[in-house]
Amino acid sequence: MKKLIIANWKMNGSLRLLDEIAAATQGQFFANAEAVVCTPAPYLHALGQHKSFTPKTGAQNCASTANGAHTGEISAAMLAEFGVSYCLIGHSERRQSQLETNAMIGGKLQQLKDHSIIPVLCIGETQAERDHATWCAVLGEQLAILANQNPTPIVIAYEPIWAIGTGRIPTPDDIYEALAFIRTCVTTMGYPAGYLRILYGGSANAENAARLLSLASVDGLLVGGASLNPSQFAQIVANAGDTNWRTMRA
Ligand SMILES: O=C[C@H](O)COP(=O)(O)O
Numbered sequence: 045m046k047k048l049i050i051a052n053w054k055m056n057g058s059l060r061l062l063d064e065i066a067a068a069t070q071g072q073f074f075a076n077a078e079a080v081v082c083t084p085a086p087y088l089h090a091l092g093q094h095k096s097f098t099p100k101t102g103a104q105n106c107a108s109t110a111n112g113a114h115t116g117e118i119s120a121a122m123l124a125e126f127g128v129s130y131c132l133i134g135h136s137e138r139r140q141s142q143l144e145t146n147a148m149i150g151g152k153l154q155q156l157k158d159h160s161i162i163p164v165l166c167i168g169e170t171q172a173e174r175d176h177a178t179w180c181a182v183l184g185e186q187l188a189i190l191a192n193q194n195p196t197p198i199v200i201a202y203e204p205i206w207a208i209g210t211g212r213i214p215t216p217d218d219i220y221e222a223l224a225f226i227r228t229c230v231t232t233m234g235y236p237a238g239y240l241r242i243l244y245g246g247s248a249n250a251e252n253a254a255r256l257l258s259l260a261s262v263d264g265l266l267v268g269g270a271s272l273n274p275s276q277f278a279q280i281v282a283n284a285g286d287t288n289w290r291t292m293r294a
Pocket residue numbers: 052203207208209210245246247248266267268269270
């Protein structure tokens with residue numbers, strides 16, 4: 045399966061950055077890697093229309109209901125009209141700042157499924173939850189929204205909150221253990237292995253991408269800060285497409 049590299053611009057970027065990323069990734073071979081850029085919503089149209097933008101179009105959020113009197117919200121149907129293939133849900137920044145609950149995130153999941161957009165469900169524990177060894181319970185609770193669903197392709201992004209934007213990365217053993225736990229939980233809920241991709245996110249950059257991608261079970265990366273640097277992002281995608289990771293992994 046191709047490695048999946050998803051850029052999350054968060055509330056950053058510009059039309060100019062779109063051009064710069066297009067130029068930096070142009071001519072890259074996506075035979076072994078799939079790249080997605082999740083821009084702020086105002087750029088989705090430009091991204092979809094861009095003549096030389098090779099990565100796929102991603103969104104950072106969608107509403108948990110289909111339509112209605114919800115000022116400022118953007119529905120999954122609207123995202124689909126703009127060619128969005130993937131949409132982040134449950135990012136820890138939204139869980140914290142927008143007080144998003146698992147119930148709300150479950151609604152977003154359903155909306156995306158209804159419009160054939162692949163959900164990228166972000167989950168992760170705080171430093172305190174890691175220290176007190178309650179991370180399994182926390183991840184299990186965040187994954188519970190996938191239970192009793194008709195399984196469709198899904199991406200889970202494991203992002204320890206303490207690793208986001210801090211330059212700190214879990215040990216390979218900790219990543220392996222968390223991803224194995226996630227894979228077991230999701231497949232036990234009836235998702236076929238082929239429907240599930242699990243990404244690592246948190247301080248991934250051009251320097252550590254090859255090492256992270258070489259870890260067993262890491263199907264790709266969710267990249268924040270480093271994705272705003274066109275040459276770094278292009279290098280991460282190139283690393284993902286480098287089939288040498290298979291030998292590094294052995
Ligand atoms: O969505 C991306 C993550 O929050 C990771 O952000 P970061 O790469 O800046 O640590």
